Amino acid sequence: MIPLDHAVLARLESFGERFEILVDPDKAALVRQGQPVEIEDVVAALNVFGNASKATRASDEALMKVFHTTDFNAVARKIIEKGEIHLTAEQRKRMVDDKRRQVITFIARNSINPQTGHPHPPNRIEMAMEEARVNIDPFKHLDEQVKETVKALRPLLPIRFEELRLAIKIPPDFAAKAYGDIAAGSTMEKDEWLKDGSWVCVVRIPAGIQGEFYDLINKLSKGEGQVKILNQVY
Numbered sequence: 001m002i003p004l005d006h007a008v009l010a011r012l013e014s015f016g017e018r019f020e021i022l023v024d025p026d027k028a029a030l031v032r033q034g035q036p037v038e039i040e041d042v043v044a045a046l047n048v049f050g051n052a053s054k055a056t057r058a059s060d061e062a063l064m065k066v067f068h069t070t071d072f073n074a075v076a077r078k079i080i081e082k083g084e085i086h087l088t089a090e091q092r093k094r095m096v097d098d099k100r101r102q103v104i105t106f107i108a109r110n111s112i113n114p115q116t117g118h119p120h121p122p123n124r125i126e127m128a129m130e131e132a133r134v135n136i137d138p139f140k141h142l143d144e145q146v147k148e149t150v151k152a153l154r155p156l157l158p159i160r161f162e163e164l165r166l167a168i169k170i171p172p173d174f175a176a177k178a179y180g181d182i183a184a185g186s187t188m189e190k191d192e193w194l195k196d197g198s199w200v201c202v203v204r205i206p207a208g209i210q211g212e213f214y215d216l217i218n219k220l221s222k223g224e225g226q227v228k229i230l231n232q233v234y
Contacts, residue, residue, distance in 0.1 A: 166230060
């Protein structure tokens with residue numbers, strides 16, 4: 001469980017009943033996003049209250065009426081998923097700012113301007129989000145928030161999400177050390193070790209990180225690696 005002074009109120013009202021629990025806002029956000037988080041790690045107390053400020057517990061009858069169970073974990077999860085999380089102004093600002101940065105980074109790394117073939121700079125994306133008055137919900141899953149943001153940005157920015165399929169060849173002197181970093185920075189479709197000790201592979205990367213990925217290959221191979229674009233994947 002979390003310390004009481006780190007907790008905020010999560011409240012759900014249904015069928016004339018009110019249910020409150022004390023939760024960590026960041027971990028509650030993970031629960032809402034479908035992440036595998038243990039409820040005991042999210043809450044400050046293993047109690048469902050009718051009024052938390054008065055420490056009045058919700059009755060079993062009320063729990064059965066609304067949730068059809070008195071199991072704390074099941075009830076608490078429903079309250080977090082469906083109820084209101086009462087954040088302080090500072091907490092909300094921090095969580096919104098964090099989510100906004102995640103959205104901007106995702107769009108910058110995974111999309112391009114189809115008119116130029118290059119990714120949009122993060123500051124251009126941020127300016128367009130401000131112009132489009134994009135609303136950031138700190139409790140929404142990143143994928144859902146990105147989808148809504150891109151829909152709002154399309155009238156202002158030409159955006160296309162695409163991946164590049166690349167063929168890579170790393171010389172023998174660098175192949176073993178390069179393998180791990182290349183695998184971690186891409187989606188590998190196939191690879192093969194050649195008789196001379198060279199390593200070749202076919203990978204997919206987000207189009208927005210093409211320059212960054214080329215820099216990685218050059219660094220790992222001291223400029224001796226070979227990269228060829230096979231095709232674009234939309």
